[in-house]
Amino acid sequence: MRPAGDGFVVSDDGAARETMLNLGLTDFTRGDARRAREIAQARGLSFERDTFMLRSVGPGQIGAAIAYVADATRTLVAEALEARARRSQRDLVSRTVDRLHDLLPGATVDAERELLGASTKAHRFDLVVTLPGDRYAVFQTVTPSPASIAPAHLKLYDLRQAHADWPREVVVDDLSAWPGEDLAIMQQVADHVRDFKTPWNDLRQLAA
Secondary structure, three states, X not given: OEEEOXXXXXXXXXXXXXXXXXXXXXXXXXXXXXXXXXXXXHOOOEEEOOEXXXXXXXXXXXXXXXXXXXXXXXXXXXXXXXXXXXXXXHHHHHHHHHHHHHHOOOOOEEEEEEEEOOOOOEEEEEEEEEEOOOEEEEXXXXXXXXXXXXXXXXXXXXXXXXXXXXXXXXXXXXXXXXXXXXXXXXHOOOOEXXXXXXXXXXXXXXXX
């Protein structure tokens, strides 16, 4: 906060960008800048030189101004993390498709296919492989975050209740990044939690 004329300017002094750097987000993309401007506009702020700020703040408005700026900073960091997670997951799905075609040549691999669980709710899975005998194998990519783990666990559990003999495969990009308790949660509903960096030669048995 600094004086400016008859009032004050309240800013985050680049805290959003610094936090993103500390979290390993080294690239500040055009999408990040667009989100920052949208967040600023919604809160009556400006976003300039990687900084949220509010000008012409009166003495009695300082507390509210600080809250608005801090909320903008938190929102941008959260949305940037979510965007990176979605991008990483899309990339993992693409790589998984290539691997399935390599290991199961000729198999039908459908993306974003819906299957019914025991609750009769239709769940959408990243990849579904058609197996002999009117069966399916599902491959769900998951990241070690609650926003990814919870919905994946729910739909895999529901599918298991309806079709216990259908293979349920969880694919992760880096198994070493997973806390033991989160890994245990996914192992409850999946036949395997597969690290993409390891070979999956046993998958050939699925189409046998």
